[in-house]
Amino acid sequence: MSKPDHEIPGLRLSGEFSYSERPLFRDLVLELLPGSWTCLLGSSGIGKSTLLRLIAGLETGGSFSGSISASDNLPVDGRVAYMAQSDLLLPWLTVRQNVSLGASLRREPQDHAKIDHLIRKVGLEEYTSSKPGELSGGMRQRCALARTLMENAPLILLDEPFSALDPVTRRQMQALASYTLQDRTVLLVTHDLAEALRLGSRIYAMSHGTLEQFDLPACRSIRELDDPVMMDIQPRIFSVLNA
Amino acid sequence: MKPRPDSPSLIRVWEILFAGLLMILIWQAVVWATQVESFILPGPLAVFRAFVSQFALIWHHTLITAIEVLIGLALGVTAGILTALHLTISERGRKLVMPALVMSQTIPVFALAPLLTLWLGYGLASKIAMAILIVYFPVTSTFLDGLTNTPRDYLDLARTMRSPNRSTLMQIQVPAAVPSLTSGIRLAAVYAPIGAVIGEWVGASNGLGYLMLLANGRVKIDLMFAALIALCLLTVTIRAVVGMLCNRAEKWSGLTDRN
Incomplete structure (x- = not known):
């Protein structure tokens, strides 16, 4: 029901980016596999969020030359849903109104059945009329997830959406996101290696202007970290991040 | 969802009453200590007597001023909101209009009062215009600030x-700017009576400003003080109601x- 109607495209970004003549990255290639999770890993301030904002078509304050294209050759703009570290729930709207914000802004008719379905899916059915100020951090992120799903976009951009949560809630949110966003093309920006290993099919480790690609064995949902493959790959990713 | 204790507001009421009482006591003390003539500074008791004996007169003029203030406030706030919305949409408008608006604030409103009376006459219109002028800028600038941030x-x-x-x-900028707008409206609620009274001083046959000048001219200083207190009470009431709506x-x- 919440799946997008069309074939899910992958995405490819290539080019260079600079802030007032100072290059942030050159000859960069980032490829998101269709219908799976790609994680962009790197320490704070290295430019992860900038890449994500470029794809989302948001203001970055720098200049980019290159191309961002979807594998089905349709425009990327308008097919992206975005979820940030802060939940971005509007404090004057109820949970229900926040979930349906996109349609309300675009003045489209509200799909009430779908709103109810998604609110149930993230477990907030008893809080539909509550305002964000009355919810816990985890509940707020679940509401933000429902709002993201409501957009029905094939490309999902997640900018450290779980980093402000406590470890237990974070784990629950990762599982919920992995379940609800399966079959979408997801880019997750994170500085948490464990999170990237648990969720990603592909990991890009970012360090000063370069991206190193690691493909992980296929897995239906969340990976456990004691998997031998995971044990093997961790030091290799760390060596890139430390470079 | 937590029940909020209402004791802080109760404490505030007591604080205000206490401050008022203290002021009256100091006032009476000054009158006793200096033995000043009652036509220079009447004591609180004399003013209270004037207030009670002339209540009908004071009430009549208070109502007139209240009408001027409320209409001026409503129109000034509306005009401020519309201007801020327009300037948010139009960047060119902002570049052209904002400097002019800021410049206009260097003209003292007092200086405009005689002109407004000349143009709009001695009736309500000139006082309402004064209130609008004095209210318009703080509302426009605070709301615009909220909308653009x-x-x-x-x-x-x-x-x-x-x-x-x-x-x-x-759906996003306006609700997010509500706290900025309300801080502007709170200021406006205090400024509007000043505008109306200035208008009445310059030329009027009604209103508290007129009554104050009249009483002053006839050396009825106790009545003048009583009118001043009525003006304070009017302003405090309007500010309280507006504050409640803003909250x-x-x-x-x-x-x-x-x-």
Whole structure:
């Protein structure tokens, strides 16, 4: 029901980016596999969020030359849903109104059945009329997830959406996101290696202007970290991040 | 959802009453100590007597001033809101109009009062115009400030949702600017009576400003003080009601009491 109607495209970004003549990255290639999770890993301030904002078509304050294209050759703009570290729930709207914000802004008719379905899916059915100020951090992120799903976009951009949560809630949110966003093309920006290993099919480790690609064995949902493959790959990713 | 104890507001009421009482006591003490003539500074008791004996007269003029203030406040706030909305949409408008608006604030409103009386006559219109003029700028500038400082994250979200500018303005920027607007309206509620009374001083046959000048001219200083106190009470009442409405709007916006 919440799946997008069309074939899910992958995405490819290539080019260079600079802030007032100072290059942030050159000859960069980032490829998101269709219908799976790609994680962009790197320490704070290295430019992860900038890449994500470029794809989302948001203001970055720098200049980019290159191309961002979807594998089905349709425009990327308008097919992206975005979820940030802060939940971005509007404090004057109820949970229900926040979930349906996109349609309300675009003045489209509200799909009430779908709103109810998604609110149930993230477990907030008893809080539909509550305002964000009355919810816990985890509940707020679940509401933000429902709002993201409501957009029905094939490309999902997640900018450290779980980093402000406590470890237990974070784990629950990762599982919920992995379940609800399966079959979408997801880019997750994170500085948490464990999170990237648990969720990603592909990991890009970012360090000063370069991206190193690691493909992980296929897995239906969340990976456990004691998997031998995971044990093997961790030091290799760390060596890139430390470079 | 936690029940909020209402004791703080009760404490505030006591504080205000106590401060008022203290002022009256100091006033009486000065009158006793200096033995000043009652036509220079009447004591609080004399003023209270004038207030009671001339109550009908004071009430009549208070109502006139109240009508001027309320109409001026409503129109000034509306004009301020509309201007701020327009300037938010139009960047060119902002560049052209804002400097002119700021410049206009260097003209003392007092200086305009005689002109307004000349143009609009001795009736209500010139006083309402004064109140509008004095209220308009703080409302416009505070609301515009709020509208142009919407958190960038909210605007990013709207952008990825392909929100038309108009929807972003009405559904995100305006609600997010409610606390700025209410701080402007709170100022306006205190300024509006000043505007109306200045208008009455310059030329009127009704209103508290007129009554004050009249009493002054006839050396009825106790009546003048009584009118002044009526003006204070009027301003405090309007400020309290406006403050209550503003609190309600802020509570709705969810932008206060956020931790």
